[in-house]
Every structure is written in C-alpha cells, then in structure tokens.
Amino acid sequence: MGSAALHIARTGLDAQDTRMRVISNNLANVNTTGFKKDRASFETLAYQVVTAPGSSSTQETRYATGLNLGTGVRVQGTMRIETQGALQTTGNSLDMALDGDGYFQVQLPGGQLGYTRAGNFTRSPEGMVVTSEGYQLMPGITVPEGTTAITVGTDGTVSATVPGQTDATQIGQVQIASFANPAGLQALGDNYLMETGASGAANLGIAGQDGRGKIRQGMLEGSNVNVVAELVDMIETQRAYEVNSKMISATDEMLKYINNNL
Template identity: 80%
Template sequence: MTTAAMHIARTGLDAQDMRMRVISNNLANVNTTAFKRDRAQFETLSYQIVTAAGAQSTSESKYATGLNLGTGVRVQGTSRTETQGSMNETGNALDLALDGDGYFQVQMPGGQLGYTRAGNFSRSPEGLLVTSQGYQVMPGITIPEGATQITIGTDGTVSATVPGQAEATNIGQIQVASFPNPAGLTENGDNFLLESGASGTANLGVPGQDGRGRVRQGSLEASNVNVVEELVDMIETQRAYEVNSKMISATDDMLKYVNQNLS
C-alpha cells in the first residue's frame, strides 16, 4: 500500500484552503465601494494511466475502458464576477457611479494608469478631481475655485457654476475605459485594476457610447458580494475540507493495520 491516497487528500486540503481565502476576502469586502467578488476555479492534476482505453487486452480483443488514477486537485485561478452592484445615493456631487460597463482611468504614482469603478472622488487643494488617495482622474479636470455647483451629465460632461456668472461653464469631460477582456485586468489593491497582456489595451471613450456605462452623479456603486451565497460557499468548503481530512485519517489507519497485522 502506498501513500498516494494521502497525497491526493492533501491536495484537496490545499485547494479548499485557497477557496476559503477567496471567500474570506469576498466577505471582508462586502462594504467596499464597487468591489467585485472572486470565485475560485479548480482543475484536476495529471492522471496516471495504468491501462489505456483501446489497448490490447488479448490477441483478439481490446479494453473498452481504461484504468486512470487521478493525482488530486488544485486551484487553477480566480475569476472576477463583473455583475454590477446596487447604486447607493449619497448626494455628494463628486461621487460618481457607472451604470453599465467600463472603468474610470486614474493616474497612479510613477505615471502608471489604474482603472477603477469606485467613483468616490474629491477636489484636491489645486482644484483637480482626484481619488481618495489623491490620484488624479484622467483626463484631468480642474474645478474652479469658489465653484458653487458642479454638474456631471450621464455622458461625463462636467459643468461648474462660479460666482458672477449666470450660466454654468463646461470644464471638461470624464471618459470611461473599456477593454476587450476586462476579466484579464490585474487586481492591484486600493480598488484599482491594472492593464495586462490578457486584458488588452484600454479604449477611452464617451460614457454611454459603444457599450460603455453612463455616469450617475451623486451615487456610488456597492459591492456585488451576496453574503448569503458566500456563507453557503463557506459551509460547502468547510465540509469538503473535513472530508479530505477524514480521508487522510482513514488512509493512515489502513497503513497502521497493514504494518501491525500483515508485516
């Protein structure tokens, strides 16, 4: 008797532990603005082919089925669920949400561009529209000093009313980035995603055009994490972990029996 079954169960423990980490991160970010839940994806490890299907069983016949022994499981990767979260009205003129697909583009430290759906923006001391970390929203928009009212249309057009002027002045336009494969964007923390070879190149455009979402002023997108679903997944993961643990214990008992009674 070998320890192959014990090794297979150990791979199951490792995979379920990783899945629990994914679920834990989802629940930790249940109140994070515009957070998108992740889902762990599993794949089998390589198989040991003892008898190949179609191989000669005798000189006159072939095996109809083969004998293939699996070697375990692993987490292949995580996939981000891109469904939109609910819209929370805040009443803040600089809080923006995207109703539909796309991302706001942000200038990060070192000149790197980041992408986010968290539109809790504010005005910097220099008048620039920035994120809560102080990163500038691109293309850059400067809010005039003393502006009494800021209006942002669904197409991203930004207007400001300043003292001494009866009508609002157009001060810029927010653009939305779209990607050929948004699932390929790399998560970077702080609610930012980075372009990768899998995502393709960002394509900036006017909100509401070519499949891009429209801008909703005075709102923030909530996390799309469903607590009930995550708790169900957590219980399922816990049970799978327990079963793999029992498999290791059962295999260990079988090995003890062999050593004590058959050696």
C-alpha cells in the same frame, strides 16, 4: 498506494484552503465601494494512465475503458465576477457611479495608469478632481476656484457654475475605459486594477456609448458580494475540507493495519 491517497487528500486540503481564502476576502469587502467578488476555479492534476482505453487486452480484444488514476486537484485561478453592484445615493456632487460596464481611469504614482469602479472623487487643493488617495482622474479635470455647483452628465460631461455667471461652463469630460477581457485586469489593492496582456489595451470613450455604462452623479456603486451566497459557499468548502481530512485519517488507519497485521 496509501502514500498516493495521502497526497491526493492533501491537494484537496490545499485547494479548499485557497477557496476559503477567496470567500473570506469576498466577505471582508462586502462594504467596499465598487468591489467585485472573486470565484476560485479548480482543475484536476495529471492522471496516471495504467491501462489506456483501446489498448489490447488480448490478441483479439481491446479495453473499453482502461484504468486512469487521478493525482489530485489544484486551484486553476480566480475569476473576478463583473456583475453590477447596487447603486447607493450619497448626494456628493463628485461621487460617480458607473451604471453598466467600464472603469474610471486614474494616474497612480510613477505615472502608471490604474482603473477602478470606485467613483468617490474629491477636489485637491489645486482644484483637480482626484481620488481619496490624491490620484488624479484622467483625463485631468480642474474645478475653477469659487465654483458653487458641479454637474456631471450621464455621458461624463462636467460643468461648473461660478459666481457672476448664470449658465454653467463645461470644464471637462470624464472618459470611461473598456477592455476586451475585463477579467484579465490585475488587482493592485486600494480598489485599483492594472492593464495586462490578458485584458487587452484600454479603450477610452464616452460614457453610455459602445457598451460603456452611464455615469450617475451623486451615487456610488456598492460591492456585488451576496453575503448569503458566500456563507453557503463557505459551508460547502468547510464540508469538503472535512471530507479530505477524513480521507487522510482513513488512509492512515489502513496503513497502520497493514503494518500491524501483515
């Protein structure tokens, strides 16, 4: 019985250690553009059924509650919280923030498509609109040489003004990807997410339509991490870890008592 209690307390230590890692990652990315915080979800391990509820206690009666012994806890998974981060004005014409749901689509190395909320785009030497790593925004948009001004509408319409023309010319359309289950996207690092079977296929469309967010030019979306809330969760996790540690110490002392006195 003592070894079982030690095992249960150990699962509690492992679970709280994982939760602390999630919180630590959230706090580390408090200033990351477009970052969405994660939340650890817990679940119980299998129960040992000693006496099943409703089983016969005598020939005429049945147990009302039974006896079930838990075997611990584990982290079921992490859930990405998709709440909107604060929009920050930058004044950069190729900075774009999504005010609402959806993702920008970029082409990663090897032809794989990635999705991101970080809209800090720039121009490549060839005039393509790319990320800071040089990954092309999809569908591709090429800015003409000599462009003096770039305008991005809330619907993603991109227009450029070039010398010798009084009116801006439309040069492309930023399309926004939406998913049936955004929480099912796989995080790749570098602010990129990847489509999975859980997320469903990407559905490209016009910003501001069918539930997609509008594009705000000259702005970036900040992280949605609330430092105060994360610190509260950190203290709670620390206390839970300490309680499980004390459980191990208490169980060890009980086992020592048995060994020394019985």
